[in-house]
Amino acid sequence: MLAALATTLVAACDDAESMGTMPQDDPTGAGDTASGDGGDDGTDGGDGGETGDETAGETQDDGPADGDHYPAEVSDALDLPWPPFDYSPALPAHFQTPTVDTFDNTPADNPLSDPGATLGRVLFYDVALSANETISCASCHAQADGFSDPVTLSEGFEGGLTGRNSMGLANARFYDSGHFFWDERAQTLEEQTLMPIQDPVEMGLTLAELVERVEAQPYYAVLFEDAFGDAQVDADRISAALAQFVRSIVSYRTDWDEGIAAAGNPMADFPNYSAQQNLGKQVFFGPGRCAPCHLDNGGPQGPPGMAPQNLAIFQITVATNNGLDAGPNDDNGVGDALDDPQRDGDFKSPSLRNVAQTAPYMHDGRFETLAEVVEHYDNGVQAHPNLDQRLRGPGGQPLQLGLDQAQKLALVAFLETLTDDALAQDPRWSDPFRD
Numbered sequence: 020m021l022a023a024l025a026t027t028l029v030a031a032c033d034d035a036e037s038m039g040t041m042p043q044d045d046p047t048g049a050g051d052t053a054s055g056d057g058g059d060d061g062t063d064g065g066d067g068g069e070t071g072d073e074t075a076g077e078t079q080d081d082g083p084a085d086g087d088h089y090p091a092e093v094s095d096a097l098d099l100p101w102p103p104f105d106y107s108p109a110l111p112a113h114f115q116t117p118t119v120d121t122f123d124n125t126p127a128d129n130p131l132s133d134p135g136a137t138l139g140r141v142l143f144y145d146v147a148l149s150a151n152e153t154i155s156c157a158s159c160h161a162q163a164d165g166f167s168d169p170v171t172l173s174e175g176f177e178g179g180l181t182g183r184n185s186m187g188l189a190n191a192r193f194y195d196s197g198h199f200f201w202d203e204r205a206q207t208l209e210e211q212t213l214m215p216i217q218d219p220v221e222m223g224l225t226l227a228e229l230v231e232r233v234e235a236q237p238y239y240a241v242l243f244e245d246a247f248g249d250a251q252v253d254a255d256r257i258s259a260a261l262a263q264f265v266r267s268i269v270s271y272r273t274d275w276d277e278g279i280a281a282a283g284n285p286m287a288d289f290p291n292y293s294a295q296q297n298l299g300k301q302v303f304f305g306p307g308r309c310a311p312c313h314l315d316n317g318g319p320q321g322p323p324g325m326a327p328q329n330l331a332i333f334q335i336t337v338a339t340n341n342g343l344d345a346g347p348n349d350d351n352g353v354g355d356a357l358d359d360p361q362r363d364g365d366f367k368s369p370s371l372r373n374v375a376q377t378a379p380y381m382h383d384g385r386f387e388t389l390a391e392v393v394e395h396y397d398n399g400v401q402a403h404p405n406l407d408q409r410l411r412g413p414g415g416q417p418l419q420l421g422l423d424q425a426q427k428l429a430l431v432a433f434l435e436t437l438t439d440d441a442l443a444q445d446p447r448w449s450d451p452f453r454d
């Protein structure tokens with residue numbers, strides 16, 4: 020069974036890499052799963068009709084009338100709307116660029132559907148997925164904390180601690196390589212979602228136990244049927260639904276999004292920003308040198324003065340070394356995962372969207388505040404042999420930014436404009452269990 024799963028996962032990975040972001044059965048040919056539906060601003064979440072054409076197991080058209088779709092086994096345990104929430108809202112224009120499209124790691128064989136993400140949401144919040152039924156994915160990826168958690172290392176089902184800081188999940192879908200974890204050891208999100216469940220510290224189930232657990236909950240049969248066309252439970256389907264839910268967590272309603280829509284150009288002052296936030300934005304693009312990594316184009320920057328092609332995804336495109344340590348130590352990230360010393364100290368960074376909610380920071384949670392993060396880049400970058408070129412001066416030595424106090428405070432104020440309060444409160448990503 021594991022071998023079969025691995026084969027499927029490898030196939031999914033190949034599909035993603037050959038740029039199959041288009042659902043194979045998409046009858047419109049519009050392709051883009053992020054924005055192809057159009058027409059719905061997504062804030063009411065109640066209109067599932069438009070996305071039905073992309074779902075594998077659509078039942079809306081011939082199902083019972085609104086309100087009585089779910090039997091008591093579902094509605095006694097869960098507060099779920101029917102038709103399901105819309106998990107593919109139209110995204111703002113700055114998301115709809117060829118560059119951002121290339122970042123989307125949705126594989127052709129697991130397109131996002133509303134019933135699929137709904138099933139994923141229930142699985143994500145279900146403590147039945149841990150050995151002693153005490154924790155769920157959401158225990159360490161809380162909606163109010165940018166889908167991360169507020170502690171340095173997270174507690175697993177028996178109180179053991181994870182080896183690294185939890186990662187925020189917003190916009191995880193837009194990571195070019197589709198690799199997951201700080202050290203990128205999961206090749207796809209479909210592979211990643213089963214790993215915490217089997218992790219001996221985190222949730223502690225075998226895949227066979229997982230399937231039994233899910234089958235034992237009376238509310239899942241209908242949800243699997245809605246998502247996949249029949250009630251069969253297997254590990255591939257659990258992983259696919261969880262991946263759909265995680266990919267659906269898109270942050271697009273921050274002050275930054277409002278500002279870029281109003282100003283058009285990231286270098287112009289945003290009308291909705293304070294003077295301090297606008298100064299911080301200048302530092303982010305200019306003397307702070309943050310944008311080349313955290314607002315990466317996935318290719319060469321345009322000519323100087325030209326707006327970058329990616330104004331939406333505040334995420335590094337390739338794991339790299341940001342000079343936290345001077346040399347190899349007991350956690351070398353990608354270097355250890357690949358057994359390649361040339362990659363020692365390389366780590367993926369989660370999106371900076373909602374970063375004000377995801378403290379503490381870095382793979383080991385070493386910095387408590389954004390002010391400490393800014394101090395690191397200003398004067399604390401270490402001369403690791405693999406330090407990224409973008410953090411080196413002309414002689415190859417670690418950069419000293421020399422920002423003044425006003426610039427540092429402004430940079431933190433700017434990072435706080437990337438907080439998406441609408442996402443933190445949106446019922447689509449909230450706990451569906453009644454208690």
Ligand code: HEC
Nearest residue numbers: 155156159173174175181183184185186199200201215221
């Ligand atoms: C006990 C806490 C804990 C639980 C439970 C947990 N996670 Fe995580 N999650 C973490 C930590 C810690 C990391 C970073 C681990 C690493 O990189 O080695 C992480 C990383 C991730 C990532 C990688 C994000 C990225 O951008 O690379 C995803 C996705 C994720 N978790 C999803 C899930 C899902 C889905 C579940 C439930 C099936 C889950 N997690 C359960 C703590 C947890």
Ligand code: HEC
Nearest residue numbers: 307308309312339341366367368380381382392396407409
């Ligand atoms: C060379 C590329 C690079 C540059 C330039 C860079 N960063 Fe980072 N950043 C990273 C990497 C890589 C990580 C993850 C490192 C780790 O945890 O080991 C990271 C992590 C972070 C984190 C923590 C994210 C989290 O969820 O824990 C913040 C915040 C951050 N950077 C802000 C900034 C700011 C602000 C600037 C500009 C002053 C900046 N970065 C410049 C590569 C870069």
